[in-house]
Structure formats: C-alpha cells, structure tokens
Amino acid sequence: MNIASDIMKPTFQLRIITRPAGAMKGATEMFQLTEEQIEKAAEWWADRVCKPTFSGLSDEERKDPRNLQYQLAEAMASTLVEPVGSDQRQQFIDALKEELMNPEYNPFWGLDVDYHPCLTLANAAKKAGIPSTNFPWKTRMRFSEGGVVEAALGYGAPLEPI
Numbered sequence: 001m002n003i004a005s006d007i008m009k010p011t012f013q014l015r016i017i018t019r020p021a022g023a024m025k026g027a028t029e030m031f032q033l034t035e036e037q038i039e040k041a042a043e044w045w046a047d048r049v050c051k052p053t054f055s056g057l058s059d060e061e062r063k064d065p066r067n068l069q070y071q072l073a074e075a076m077a078s079t080l081v082e083p084v085g086s087d088q089r090q091q092f093i094d095a096l097k098e099e100l101m102n103p104e105y106n107p108f109w110g111l112d113v114d115y116h117p118c119l120t121l122a123n124a125a126k127k128a129g130i131p132s133t134n135f136p137w138k139t140r141m142r143f144s145e146g147g148v149v150e151a152a153l154g155y156g157a158p159l160e161p162i
Contacts, residue, residue: 031145033100033107040149041111041141042096044162045121048153049092050084052136055154056115080133092128099124112140 033041054074061067084092099105099120112118113135117125122132138155150159 030106030108033143034147036147037107037143037149038097038100040162041100041143042093044141044149044151045096045111045124046089046093048136048139049125049130049134050089052078052081052134053154054078054137056137058156074137077133077137080131082131082134084130084134088128088130092124092130095127096121096124107143110140110142113137 054077056074057067057070062071100107105120109118109120111121113121115137116122116132117135121135125132125134136153138157139151139153140159141149141151142159143149149162151162152159
C-alpha cells in the first residue's frame with residue numbers, strides 16, 4: 001500500500017437528491033414569457049445599466065471595519081461605469097427582448113449579476129456596446145407563470161414585484 005498515492009487520490013461522491021412529485025412544480029419546466037414580462041424586464045435592466053449600484057455587503061457587514069477593502073472595491077467599481085446614451089439604452093432594450101424571446105431561453109434561469117452579468121444580459125449588453133462593468137452587483141430577477149416579474153437589487157435584497 002502506497003500511503004502517498006492514497007492521500008493524493010481524488011475522491012468524490014455524487015448524490016442525487018430527489019423531491020416528491022409536485023414539490024417543485026414548474027421549477028424546471030419551460031413556460032413562455034409574456035410580452036409584458038419581457039417589456040418589464042428589458043426596461044428594468046436598462047435603468048440599472050444606466051445607473052448601476054455596487055452593493056455586495058449587508059448593512060451589518062458595512063459597519064465592520066474589516067470590510068473597508070470591500071467598500072473600497074465598490075467605490076472603485078463605480079469609477080468604471082461608462083455613460084449610456086439613449087440610443088444605446090434602446091439598443092440594449094431591443095437586444096434583451098430578442099434574447100428573452102429566443103426559444104432556447106428558459107425563464108426558470110431568470111437573469112442575474114453576481115459580479116458579472118449572466119450570459120443573456122452580457123449578450124444584450126455586447127450588442128448595445130455597454131460594458132459589463134455597468135451592471136449592478138448582486139442583482140437578480142425571477143420570472144413566474146402568470147406574468148410575474150420579481151427583482152432584487154443588491155446583496156441580500158428581497159425579491160420584489162416590478
């Protein structure tokens with residue numbers, strides 16, 4: 001037995017978690033976004049790339065002096081924002097609508113930004129010439145059947161209907 005090779009041998013376990021039927025009803029099923037949902041989403045994100053916020057800390061974390069470096073990063077990120085003209089804004093809206101109408105897009109995925117935009121948002125921004133640095137950090141949007149669009153702007157923010 002070679003102890004060194006046993007220690008260095010990668011091991012992993014794959015666990016498949018199953019849920020009872022109906023527990024996540026509709027969670028992974030495709031549904032069609034309505035025109036109203038697409039319009040709301042495109043306008044909301046266009047407003048955000050024109051005036052992004054960079055909030056990756058909770059209010060409590062913001063009080064901790066150990067997070068000063070992160071607050072500095074937030075301030076620096078705001079210096080990388082490029083102005084977005086009305087033509088670019090409209091191009092972004094049109095491109096995002098196109099992305100959301102693509103039959104390959106699954107509304108279950110939603111739209112989100114951690115520190116960089118998801119592929120759907122990035123594609124729309126690229127078509128409009130808007131840099132990824134214009135997206136607000138820690139922001140997400142979810143779609144539900146029945147025309148619901150919810151968004152959360154910033155770290156730990158609750159989803160709210162838009």
